[in-house]
Amino acid sequence: xxxxxxxxxxxxxxxxxxxxxxxxxxxxxxxxxxxxxxHSIMQNGIDQxxxxxxxxxxxxxxxxxxxxxxxxxxxxxxxxxxxVIFCSFGDMLRVPxxxxxxxxxxxxxxxxxxxxxxxxAVRIAQQNPDKQVVFFAIGFETTAPVNASSVLYANxxxxxxxxxxxxxxxxxxxxxxxxxxxxxRVQGFLAAGHVCTIMGxxxxxxxxxxYGVPIVVTGFEPLxxxxxxxxxxxxLENGSSxxxxxxxxxxxEAGNIPAQKMLNDVFEPCDRNxxxxxxxxxxxxxxxxxxxxFNAEEHFELADITTKESEICIAxxxxxxxxxxxxxxxxxxxxxxxxxxxATMVSxxxxxxxxxxxxxxxxE
Amino acid sequence: xxxxxxxxxxxxxCPLPYNHYDRIxxxxxxxxxxxxxxxxxxxxxxxxxxxxxxxxxxxxxxxxLSGRLVVSTDAHIVSPLxxxxxxxxxxxxxxxxxxxxxxxxxxxxxxxxxxLEEGLKISDLEKIVRSMAETAFEAGVPIVAGDTKVVERGxxxxxxxxxxxxxxxxxxxxxxxxxxxxxxxxxxxGTLGDHGMAVLTARGELGLAxxxxxxxAPLNHLIKKITEVTQEIHVLRDPTRGGVATTLNEIxxxxxxxxxxxxxxxxxxxxxxxxxxxxxxxxxxxANEGKxxxxxxxxxxxxxxxxxxxxxxxKKACLIGRVQRDSPGSVLLRTRIGGTRLLGKLSGELxxxxx
Numbered sequence: 001x002x003x004x005x006x007x008x009x010x011x012x013x014x015x016x017x018x019x020x021x022x023x024x025x026x027x028x029x030x031x032x033x034x035x036x037x038x039h040s041i042m043q044n045g046i047d048q049x050x051x052x053x054x055x056x057x058x059x060x061x062x063x064x065x066x067x068x069x070x071x072x073x074x075x076x077x078x079x080x081x082x083x084v085i086f087c088s089f090g091d092m093l094r095v096p097x098x099x100x101x102x103x104x105x106x107x108x109x110x111x112x113x114x115x116x117x118x119x120x121a122v123r124i125a126q127q128n129p130d131k132q133v134v135f136f137a138i139g140f141e142t143t144a145p146v147n148a149s150s151v152l153y154a155n156x157x158x159x160x161x162x163x164x165x166x167x168x169x170x171x172x173x174x175x176x177x178x179x180x181x182x183x184x185r186v187q188g189f190l191a192a193g194h195v196c197t198i199m200g201x202x203x204x205x206x207x208x209x210x211y212g213v214p215i216v217v218t219g220f221e222p223l224x225x226x227x228x229x230x231x232x233x234x235x236l237e238n239g240s241s242x243x244x245x246x247x248x249x250x251x252x253e254a255g256n257i258p259a260q261k262m263l264n265d266v267f268e269p270c271d272r273n274x275x276x277x278x279x280x281x282x283x284x285x286x287x288x289x290x291x292x293x294f295n296a297e298e299h300f301e302l303a304d305i306t307t308k309e310s311e312i313c314i315a316x317x318x319x320x321x322x323x324x325x326x327x328x329x330x331x332x333x334x335x336x337x338x339x340x341x342x343a344t345m346v347s348x349x350x351x352x353x354x355x356x357x358x359x360x361x362x363x364e
Numbered sequence: 365x366x367x368x369x370x371x372x373x374x375x376x377x378c379p380l381p382y383n384h385y386d387r388i389x390x391x392x393x394x395x396x397x398x399x400x401x402x403x404x405x406x407x408x409x410x411x412x413x414x415x416x417x418x419x420x421x422x423x424x425x426x427x428x429l430s431g432r433l434v435v436s437t438d439a440h441i442v443s444p445l446x447x448x449x450x451x452x453x454x455x456x457x458x459x460x461x462x463x464x465x466x467x468x469x470x471x472x473x474x475x476x477x478x479x480l481e482e483g484l485k486i487s488d489l490e491k492i493v494r495s496m497a498e499t500a501f502e503a504g505v506p507i508v509a510g511d512t513k514v515v516e517r518g519x520x521x522x523x524x525x526x527x528x529x530x531x532x533x534x535x536x537x538x539x540x541x542x543x544x545x546x547x548x549x550x551x552x553x554g555t556l557g558d559h560g561m562a563v564l565t566a567r568g569e570l571g572l573a574x575x576x577x578x579x580x581a582p583l584n585h586l587i588k589k590i591t592e593v594t595q596e597i598h599v600l601r602d603p604t605r606g607g608v609a610t611t612l613n614e615i616x617x618x619x620x621x622x623x624x625x626x627x628x629x630x631x632x633x634x635x636x637x638x639x640x641x642x643x644x645x646x647x648x649x650x651a652n653e654g655k656x657x658x659x660x661x662x663x664x665x666x667x668x669x670x671x672x673x674x675x676x677x678x679k680k681a682c683l684i685g686r687v688q689r690d691s692p693g694s695v696l697l698r699t700r701i702g703g704t705r706l707l708g709k710l711s712g713e714l715x716x717x718x719x
Contacts, residue, residue, distance in 0.1 A: 004637075004638075004641065008700055008701065010628070010700055010701050010702065013701040013702075014701075014702075042705065043699070043705070044699045044700075044701055044703055045699045045701065045702070045703010045704055045705050046701070046703065047703075048703045048704070049701065049702060049703055116569060116570055120569075222701050348644070356708075357706075357708055358705045358706060359705065359706045
């Protein structure tokens, strides 16, 4: 088994689709949490093949999108300092701050490097003892363990010139925020398969019970997504609200315990501001006190940063599943991936970017 | 005035400058003896042809000039300079040969100019020059004029090569990006994304050890075979930077037609497909340097595919799409599970995703 082609098989897709069509009787709103799932849905045209009464709404699970503008401005301020090598995952480079972005800074002479792992940033710190190396640690529980491991590794090496600018967020907190909101429309969730690979899915039972919503752990390939949707629809039609696993080839209830231990050794829960949504209590991860010396925000003295978001942008409503990108007056005109106005257009995994890039085409 | 006796000259008082270097120094670009030495020892042994050996500041364009003359120019930069399947020399020759060959004409000659960075190993330069000569020989196109400049260390990335090519197009061919017609078939000469992923993995930054070879190659012989089958070729284009998706968008806009391609027909090598999956790249947007898109009337597609598949550079040629009247200016992708979506141009550079 090669784990790719099998899950894109057109015949199997048709079989699951017809089961979904046969099962669904009522209109349902289902949210896929992760931006990767949104992209796969749009990339494969899954949304066009579903019955009309299943509405997929797209969740806040794009780490680039939900990173607050203020933090991006901090990143830009740090990256512009002399003697700093600023390291980041690729997608963060073109995300605009209030006045510039990392790509532009690089063209003006700032040392900005794309790394594929935070451990590469540690290596850069080792090789450049006279420079301060800062890694932009953003992401959900998927990136948190490897970001934690970079701190443990740098600590072991005794590095004094390595730090993280942290914007780690966690999925369950966001689901609470969406379900607890007065204008919530979401009736069922496709939980993010890769987050559950790390964290397991034991933490979702309480959410499912409290809000009475089915939650199905779902992968990213067309068959994975359709299987997740089918399981959610079966539950919704039966009036049940359980946590189920449609991604059992990778996910188990407990998750990856050593990765969780690493994460908990380095990070602790804290309140976090989500771009487009606002402050969500205990929704983030911050460095524990014993690792404070790896906190870039304490390393560098930065002037107060005030930011202002676009007044037209409806990213907040989109991240909560209340509106679709096409309902935004700026979508595709004032706001494009080249000139994004807000959170959901900035990253390749953002919902607006996915709509823009993969605009589905009505078939004759 | 006191009559000072000059000392007897036993030999030169100042040390003579070294005249044997294993790396490029600024003097190699001075136009003086070091430049001549470089030309004689590194370039001429590989590029010798009557036009170049004549030693003038210009060269006559060789060959049959009776057709319509077309010209194209391209600057080549790549890091690393050597990658699996090729190097910057092979790239510089193939890139321009392909750009003129997609006119349907016969390439007549190339010129090349080199920007060398101080510190470049002369042995590396020689390898690159040899590779250019071999590729030019493979294509059957002479390099008739050239120039070399040297810049200080840090002001270039080893070597930049700019090449210009001239081709002669015989009457009867009207190949252009603006000529795609509704009903035409869209063919591709082989697997997508090989060059881009080969270069990316060769940089060694990804922690991936993938066995991916660049497809960089001159395609003029393949193109010649295609135009010998029929003169009714509407569009020929090599999908380099931005990949097939971006090139097809350019054609759809130039021709004011819609193009639909079928995801399940798109050939991608398993190793390229896996590397792209890991990094979040779409092979449709990754660069090729040895592939060609052919757009032609549908009824000719089998005949042309058959000829392409008998050429070394077209073994995996296949039909990937069709041209239609609807959605002019756009490229649509029919997904393997039956959806249809827009396939836009590449925006900005390809950046690996976070998770």
